Amino acid sequence: xxxxxxxxxxxxxxxxYFEKLYNIPPLAARILGTLIIDGCKTGLTFESLVGKLSASxxxxxxxxxxxxxxxxxxxxTKAGDRxxxxxxxxxxxxxxxxxxxxxxxxxxxxxxxxxxxATASCPEERCNLENVKAYRTHVIEVEKVFTKTINNFKxxxxxxxxxx
Numbered sequence: 001x002x003x004x005x006x007x008x009x010x011x012x013x014x015x016x017y018f019e020k021l022y023n024i025p026p027l028a029a030r031i032l033g034t035l036i037i038d039g040c041k042t043g044l045t046f047e048s049l050v051g052k053l054s055a056s057x058x059x060x061x062x063x064x065x066x067x068x069x070x071x072x073x074x075x076x077t078k079a080g081d082r083x084x085x086x087x088x089x090x091x092x093x094x095x096x097x098x099x100x101x102x103x104x105x106x107x108x109x110x111x112x113x114x115x116x117x118a119t120a121s122c123p124e125e126r127c128n129l130e131n132v133k134a135y136r137t138h139v140i141e142v143e144k145v146f147t148k149t150i151n152n153f154k155x156x157x158x159x160x161x162x163x164x
Contacts, residue, residue: 007038031053032072032088040087046060073086113133
């Protein structure tokens with residue numbers, strides 16, 4: 001296996017995935033993929049990202065700021081070193097963002113159930129009510145799985161931080 005080729009292909013796969021998932025520019029998606037592959041241990045500096053991605057400093061800066069604002073990445077500094085080291089957000093944090101979306105959807109679903117219960121006047125609307133209730137049950141189960149997974153990742157992350 002050509003490790004460097006595999007690395008590049010995985011970064012590109014991540015890039016395509018994150019571009020669609022988060023509706024972000026291709027460079028931001030590739031930065032995130034690069035940080036996941038190459039920056040998980042020690043982080044990557046701005047300069048190393050410019051070199052690895054062969055992009056302009058202004059493009060890298062703009063996209064790093066976007067990812068920081070979206071909480072997809074974080075940075076840290078080292079004593080005596082003025083550079084910022086960028087890392088991907090912890091997996092538990094990335095999954096928590098999905099949980100926020102699920103919570104938002106649940107609020108809408110609950111309002112729809114209340115509305116439909118108050119207004120259902122024909123078989124089609126009653127069928128719609130039953131569908132929405134079934135979907136709510138599904139979303140509740142998804143929320144439970146996400147919460148359990150996030151808690152598991154938090155334990156792993158705490159353990160990893162304690163073993164440094």
